[in-house]
Amino acid sequence: MSDSQKFPVAAHALAYLAHKEAFSPDRAVASAELAASVPTNPVVVRRVTAMLGKAGLIGARAGANGGAWLLKPAQDITLDTVLRAVHGCANLGTAPPGVKGCPVGARIPDAVRAALIAADAAAAERLSLISVADLLADPAERDAVLKSA
Amino acid sequence: MSDSQKFPVAAHALAYLAHKEAFSPDRAVASAELAASVPTNPVVVRRVTAMLGKAGLIGARAGANGGAWLLKPAQDITLDTVLRAVHGCANLGTAPPGVKGCPVGARIPDAVRAALIAADAAAAERLSLISVADLLADPAERDAVLKSA
DNA sequence: GGAACTGTATCGGTAGCGATTACGTAATAG
DNA sequence: CTATTACGTAATCGCTACCGATACAGTTCC
Incomplete structure (x- = not known):
């Protein structure tokens, strides 16, 4: 990892x-447009959106006027769900x-392992307090959410 | 990173x-012995102990019967201090x-960055509740400490 | 003086990731 | 019906970072 x-x-x-x-298929956004905003390569975006789709966070459709759209309101998607969807973890x-x-x-490694897991859980728990909608809020409001730990 | x-x-x-x-220079432990316990290469251990030494956590002495020893009681060394000493972070x-x-x-990256920092801080905060002494405790007692989040 | 040990520099092997290209499939437009 | 758009996936390439090992200068004890 x-x-x-x-x-x-x-x-x-x-x-x-x-x-x-983009809350319905007719408002789908293509991977090329998403990639231009990051910015990165469209394939990199599709690799990620494919995982988000399998996690049930977004829908996707091939073909002309295709692309990805959200399946849930932005304030209902927390970042810990996103982290798990892409199989991420706090890597120490x-x-x-x-x-x-x-x-x-023999006992120390088990204890160290337990500490690493605890740290990862704490990071995920912190991310569970942040939603996708929070990422779009004004900096002032966003920082208020981030500080309400 | x-x-x-x-x-x-x-x-x-x-x-x-x-x-x-190993609480004083006369009880110093050589890097070869530490490396045998991990297990890893003595040089890898010395690279780490050098950073711990610069952070003031341990002392080290060259020469015969040399090695490393703790400068503080084990229960006073928290793992977040250790993490910072080796320049580690929750890598998301x-x-x-x-x-x-x-x-x-332009605003989304700032928000994402803030979320990453918040998650990293949460992981460090969790580690600050665990001491080196806790790593040596019995599994039952250790888990009790780990769950008292 | 000789032996033990640290700290650092350096080199090779390896693993993981992002970017790119390519291809099969699906869905719409004309 | 055909051309176009776009997803999903596989294969490849170049890059970077880390670990392990060797080497060497400086330090400390016997």
């Missing part, structure tokens, strides 16, 4: 869809295997 | 030092630059 840009791209794409009020490293046989050398 | 193992190695090393009761990606000129395309 690693330093992936999937989560930032996903968050940006969802916010863009909300800004464009992986606990080492430790030395077999040594009692303490 | 990336998928570094520095933080897990640092946490393991500090826990090992606490277990060995980097906010995209966005498109210049478009007002919304």
Whole structure:
């Protein structure tokens, strides 16, 4: 696992869809337009939107006038859902295997692993307080939401 | 930034030092011994312990019978301090630059960036509740500490 | 003086990611 | 019905970052 840009791209794409009020198939936004806004390559966007689609966050349709649209109101999509949709996690490293046989050398890795999981859970919990709609709010209002931890 | 193992190695090393009761220079533990416990290469350990030393968490001495020792009680070293000492962070990606000129395309990246920072802060805050001493406690007691979020 | 150990520089191997190209499928426009 | 648009996926390329290993200078103890 690693330093992936999937989560930032996903968050940006969802916010863009909300800004464009793409709430139904007839208002679908093409991957090329989303890619131009990030900016990145259309294929990178489609890789992400495909995962968001499997998570039930957005719909997508091929063909002319096709593209992606939101399946839920922007304020109902929290960022922890987005993070899980793209299989992201707070990456602080992986606990080492430790030395077999040594009692303490075997217990420390489990404890470190538990700490890493706790940190990841805390990050996800923090993201659950932020919605896609919050990403479009004015900076002042957005910071107010971000600080109400 | 990336998928570094520095933080897990640092946490393991500090826990090992606490277990060995290395609280003064005359009880210093060599990098080779720490490396055998992780397990990893002695140089990898020294790269990490050098950073921990600059952060004031441990002392180190070269020469025969040299090595590293703790400068503070294990229960006074919290894992967020360790994370910062090795320049780690919850790696959820980097906010995209966005498109210049478009007002919304320029504001979304700032909002995404703020969300990433908030998540990182939440992870660090969670780690601040865990000490190196907690890593050595029994699994039952350790989980009790981890759940008292 | 010799042995042990740290801190740092450097090199090779490896893994992961983004960007790009390409292709099959689907859906609309004319 | 055909051309066009657009998604989803696979394959490839170049890049970057990390770990592991070797080497070496400086430091400390016997």
